[in-house]
Amino acid sequence: MTTPxxxxxxxxxSRPHPARVYDWWLGGKDNYPVDEELARRIxxxxxxxxxxxxxxxxxxxxxxxxxAEAGIRQFLDIGTGIPTEPNLHQIAQSxxxxxxxxxxxxxxxxxxxxxxxxxxxxxxTTEYVHADARDPETILRLAAESLxxxxxxxxxxxxxxxxxxxxxxGDDVHxxxxxxxxxxxxxxxxxxxxxxxxxxxxxxxxxxxxxxxSGTPFFPRPLxxxxxxxxxxxLLGPGIIPVYGWRPEPEDVAAQAEGIVPVYAGVARKx
Amino acid sequence: MSERRAAPTVGQxxxxxxxxxxxxxxxxxxxxxxxxxxxxxxxxxxxxxxxVSLKIPYVxxxxxxxxxPEDEVAMFVDLTEEANEPGWWQxxxxxxxxxxxxxxxxxxxxxxxxxxxxxxxxxxxxTPEYARAVMEAGTIGHTGPEAVERHVSLxxxxxxxxxxxxxxxxxxxxxxxxxxxxxxxxGKVMRDQLDxxxxxSESGHVTIQVAEFRDGPHPGTSxxxxxxxxxxxxxxxMVYTEYLTGALYLDSRREVASHLEVLDHMTAGAASxxxxxxxxxxxxxxx
Numbered sequence: 340m341t342t343p344x345x346x347x348x349x350x351x352x353s354r355p356h357p358a359r360v361y362d363w364w365l366g367g368k369d370n371y372p373v374d375e376e377l378a379r380r381i382x383x384x385x386x387x388x389x390x391x392x393x394x395x396x397x398x399x400x401x402x403x404x405x406x407a408e409a410g411i412r413q414f415l416d417i418g419t420g421i422p423t424e425p426n427l428h429q430i431a432q433s434x435x436x437x438x439x440x441x442x443x444x445x446x447x448x449x450x451x452x453x454x455x456x457x458x459x460x461x462x463x464t465t466e467y468v469h470a471d472a473r474d475p476e477t478i479l480r481l482a483a484e485s486l487x488x489x490x491x492x493x494x495x496x497x498x499x500x501x502x503x504x505x506x507x508x509g510d511d512v513h514x515x516x517x518x519x520x521x522x523x524x525x526x527x528x529x530x531x532x533x534x535x536x537x538x539x540x541x542x543x544x545x546x547x548x549x550x551x552x553s554g555t556p557f558f559p560r561p562l563x564x565x566x567x568x569x570x571x572x573x574l575l576g577p578g579i580i581p582v583y584g585w586r587p588e589p590e591d592v593a594a595q596a597e598g599i600v601p602v603y604a605g606v607a608r609k610x
Numbered sequence: 611m612s613e614r615r616a617a618p619t620v621g622q623x624x625x626x627x628x629x630x631x632x633x634x635x636x637x638x639x640x641x642x643x644x645x646x647x648x649x650x651x652x653x654x655x656x657x658x659x660x661x662v663s664l665k666i667p668y669v670x671x672x673x674x675x676x677x678x679p680e681d682e683v684a685m686f687v688d689l690t691e692e693a694n695e696p697g698w699w700q701x702x703x704x705x706x707x708x709x710x711x712x713x714x715x716x717x718x719x720x721x722x723x724x725x726x727x728x729x730x731x732x733x734x735x736x737t738p739e740y741a742r743a744v745m746e747a748g749t750i751g752h753t754g755p756e757a758v759e760r761h762v763s764l765x766x767x768x769x770x771x772x773x774x775x776x777x778x779x780x781x782x783x784x785x786x787x788x789x790x791x792x793x794x795x796x797g798k799v800m801r802d803q804l805d806x807x808x809x810x811s812e813s814g815h816v817t818i819q820v821a822e823f824r825d826g827p828h829p830g831t832s833x834x835x836x837x838x839x840x841x842x843x844x845x846x847x848m849v850y851t852e853y854l855t856g857a858l859y860l861d862s863r864r865e866v867a868s869h870l871e872v873l874d875h876m877t878a879g880a881a882s883x884x885x886x887x888x889x890x891x892x893x894x895x896x897x
Contacts, residue, residue: 447878455817
């Protein structure tokens with residue numbers, strides 16, 4: 340694990356953590372009772388979260404495969420979360436065994452899980468960076484120890500930006516994304532998905548309130564706000580779309596029948 | 611919290627839970643299932659809890675009563691026969707206490723084994739010489755050298771799971787004490803043992819982290835324990851912890867979660883797997 344000097348190893352497991360709440364929704368066992376409690380409370384007001392979590396995982400897999408098949412050999416995944424099979428490096432390295440993958444997360448426990456359990460191919464590289472998405476300078480500097488930023492990189496923030504606020508909230512998520520994209524070489528990919536209030540506003544407002552009350556600010560975004568993340572980039576077909584609809588495979592088409600998932604997804608190429 | 615004296619195999623535990631789910635899905639109470647079997651409802655409970663081994667005729671009657679289609683019944687019967695096969699460790703029954711055979715079954719079926727070891731190298735990573743030295747020190751008078759050899763053989767046989775196809779992931783946190791405490795006056799025993807740890811940490815399915823002295827106290831102040839996770843999603847994680855004359859197998863959500871939380875705090879605070887290799891190598895060169 341690469342850690343910036345003096346990075347605090349803050350671990351507070353008395354409050355729910357979004358990565359472990361997510362793990363519970365995915366049917367994982369790396370969560371504690373406080374996480375399960377919040378996961379259940381949100382599930383009660385927004386019945387889409389279980390399929391939403393699965394849909395995000397599947398989107399990450401399809402988008403990663405798309406990037407790898409397009410020839411990209413370097414991947415930077417920010418907000419990795421608790422390992423869930425198949426993981427990003429497994430998808431990338433199944434297409435290209437020499438693919439280099441860097442995982443970044445700000446939570447030391449989450450990152451140690453990734454470090455212990457996400458082992459790549461011998462030909463490829465799988466590295467772990469302990470840093471916060473709000474600190475692009477650190478993430479980019481540490482990722483550059485493994486990745487060559489003069490060559491294309493697939494940068495993914497899957498189901499992460501809804502935990503980051505706007506400029507008025509002190510995070511300036513659009514500014515952050517611009518910093519990351521500016522650091523990428525032409526031909527790089529940006530892979531994003533995030534919760535939107537557009538499709539089921541009442542349920543999402545309640546879910547957001549539960550997150551906020553548990554100490555995790557939550558920022559669902561309408562289409563125009565999500566679209567802005569891709570400014571200056573070329574969206575790949577079919578553009579921005581509810582997450583199951585992004586280049587669906589038969590399993591995703593079948594899953595769509597379960598009902599809506601209030602999450603937008605998109606993949607774009609840097610010209 | 612439950613103390614088991616009998617030792618069901620993991621397969622039996624899974625099938626017992628599955629029987630319970632099928633009964634509940636059929637909307638039947640234990641009493642009603644018991645009526646179909648002409649037994650007391652306590653027997654149904656014991657079957658579901660894997661406290662007694664599954665009898666094939668029982669499985670037939672119960673699944674038919676639950677309206678399970680015939681081909682699924684046949685599959686269930688096959689699985690039952692498989693689960694009822696005695697494990698390889700039965701041939702060590704002379705030295706294997708009942709309370710430990712469940713442990714051997716669990717570790718053999720687990721997909722992930724996480725453990726915390728404050729005193730000694732985890733059994734699955736011990737060399738025969740290290741194991742022998744620890745056992746000789748740990749048995750107080752009433753075990754002869756032959757029994758010690760049998761224990762060492764059992765331990766080495768358990769280690770085969772690490773070299774089988776699709777081995778489990780073994781993720782251990784050892785206290786620095788483990789590296790510091792020689793188990794023998796012969797320095798080679800420790801050197802070989804620490805080399806073994808270094809070799810193991812190169813394999814893709816073993817992660818070793820040291821909780822260093824310099825990081826001060828940590829939450830692992832209790833006895834050593836292990837957490838087993840299985841490929842079957844319906845099986846809860848299980849925690850195993852030993853005391854002088856027996857062991858506890860914990861599978862309640864709250865107790866397992868507390869152990870998981872301790873392991874997670876320790877993994878965040880302990881040296882990284884990479885740094886751990888350097889620490890082990892330094893100690894190795896000191897013996």
